Amino acid sequence: MKQRMDDTGRKIRVAVVGASGYTGVELLRLLISHPAVEITALTSESYADLPIDEVFPSLFGILKLACNKFDAREVAKRADVIFLAVPHKTAMTAAVELLPSGRKVIDLSADFRFRDPAVYRQWYGVDHAAPEFLKEAVYALPELYRQQLTTARLAAVPGCYPTAVLLGLLPLVKREVIDPDSLVIDAISGASGAGRKPDLPLHFAELHGNCRAYKVACHRHAPEIEQELSRCLGREVLVTFTPHLVGTVRGILATMTATLVTSQHVEDLRALYQDWYQNEPFVRILPEGRLPETKQVRGSNFCDIGITVDARTRRVVVVTAIDNLVKGASGQAIQAMNVMTGLDERTGLQLPPLFP
Ligand SMILES: NC(=O)c1ccc[n+]([C@@H]2O[C@H](COP(=O)([O-])OP(=O)(O)OC[C@H]3O[C@@H](n4cnc5c(N)ncnc54)[C@H](OP(=O)(O)O)[C@@H]3O)[C@@H](O)[C@H]2O)c1
Known part of the structure; x- marks a missing residue:
């Protein structure tokens, strides 16, 4: 199984924007045991400067990184792949600031799922802030768009x-x-x-x-x-x-x-x-x-x-x-990241279901 982004053995540095939400913490749960990544930046507006294990005591002793308020330049400096686990409208603004850095952006919100900005306006009630990126964004259902994802820099993770x-x-x-x-x-x-x-x-x-x-x-x-x-x-x-x-x-x-x-x-x-x-x-x-x-x-x-x-x-x-939090959001986002970075698509995701 291929597990590295490049030949140097360097792990992929990932950031989670919106780490204090449900999809954010689910990304952390999965990324912590992903063998090819290192979590290097977390953002939260409400919990800025707090260690993530104080936001989520379940992470006590596992991940100590502090959350910072979102700053696009700082996030782009610290990460190769950036997950946006924030509400729609917030995500597109963040993506516009991040994409010029050349980083890969994986958006879990609805902001880049629609090809037609008029449909976005009709259903989300605002004009799209970056319609120029809608054609480029790949709808990140790997079972349908795997090939397109291999070269994507902006992935729009489907709704649950x-x-x-x-x-x-x-x-x-x-x-x-x-x-x-x-x-x-x-x-x-x-x-x-x-x-x-x-x-x-x-x-x-x-x-x-x-x-x-x-x-x-x-x-x-x-x-x-x-x-x-x-x-x-x-x-x-x-x-x-x-x-x-x-x-x-x-x-x-x-x-x-x-x-x-x-x-x-x-x-x-x-x-x-x-x-x-x-x-x-x-x-x-x-x-x-x-x-x-x-x-x-x-x-x-x-x-x-x-x-x-x-x-x-x-x-x-x-x-x-x-x-909904795994194949319907964070797991699918990591599956997309694996495809976008040339990793085996299953890396970090071969978790058996929890039962009961
Ligand atoms: N829940 C699901 O099953 C699911 C499935 C598929 C897709 N999604 C999508 O994934 C995204 C995140 O969903 P979620 O369920 O994780 O939501 P959530 O639990 O409400 O978390 C949202 C996150 O965004 C941050 N945030 C809120 N407003 C913000 C703002 N104005 N600027 C910057 N950050 C802000 C929040 O924390 P702070 O206030 O601390 O910054 C929090 O970290 C949404 O777009 C949602 O539609 C969710």
């Missing part, structure tokens, strides 16, 4: 829901075995998907024991899913996407249903998926009789996929499960 949905749909859409206009997508997420900032609907007493739909027909991940499905098919695809929140911390379970355009046996469809993903280290096609569960992927970079055909309605039902 789009990751679960797109991995579940790619073989069906690319092979044109479904009617895309019949697609219906339901997905359920745990509370960490909303980040660490306090928010009343996420308080324990509001969330625990509860399950509710939210942002019905207006969630910002719908246009992202539509952009990528439309690119695959070469024509506009619109989807009905309904997210739900449940009282758990990690995990996304997505269920996609669509009408089959030809008669298909479930065995043939499973064979299609097995063939499609045969060389993908992080996609697991479950055998007949098993369906994905969030608990079976928790803490890992896996996306589990289960396929069923409802013969009565001639609809296919695909269920996927990911950990």
Whole structure:
């Protein structure tokens, strides 16, 4: 396995901007045991000058680095690869300041996921601060854009829901075995998907024991899913996407249903998926009789996929499960970094799921 960025044996120096958030600390958890990197800079506005193990006592005795307020020149000086684990709008401003330094930037926010700045404005309510970078940014779903990532300097890590949905749909859409206009997508997420900032609907007493739909027909991940499905098919695809929140911390379970355009046996469809993903280290096609569960992927970079055909309605039902903080964010970001720096894509990510 290749583990070095260059022949000198030097480790890749990485910075995490937004180290005090959920995706930030998940990046740290994974990067700490990544054999080819050294964590050299952390930023936080609220916890500036505090050691990270005081922000997250779970890191006590493991990582002692202090957080600093974001300063692009300082971060670029100290790191070769910079992860942006901050909210949208903040991320694009930071990227614009960092990119001239020639560093590789991996953005976990939505700021560089859209090719069309008008779509960004429509869904995020502001003009894009750096539309000139949108064409250059690579949508960092390695299962779809691996080749483009090898030469990218700006990676846009997909949203958590789009990751679960797109991995579940790619073989069906690319092979044109479904009617895309019949697609219906339901997905359920745990509370960490909303980040660490306090928010009343996420308080324990509001969330625990509860399950509710939210942002019905207006969630910002719908246009992202539509952009990528439309690119695959070469024509506009619109989807009905309904997210739900449940009282758990990690995990996304997505269920996609669509009408089959030809008669298909479930065995043939499973064979299609097995063939499609045969060389993908992080996609697991479950055998007949098993369906994905969030608990079976928790803490890992896996996306589990289960396929069923409802013969009565001639609809296919695909269920996927990911950990939103790993394959849905920080794990995928590290997978992208591995591709962008010429490392074995699995480096630092071969963690078995945590169970129970
Ligand atoms: N949570 C998920 O499952 C998930 C999945 C995929 C993608 N994402 C995306 O990843 C990014 C981070 O999400 P998260 O869940 O980690 O959020 P989070 O827990 O709320 O953390 C956000 C981080 O950004 C920092 N920050 C907030 N406002 C800032 C500002 N104005 N300037 C600089 N830093 C600021 C915060 O800490 P300080 O106040 O200390 O600076 C914190 O470190 C977001 O863009 C999110 O959409 C999240």
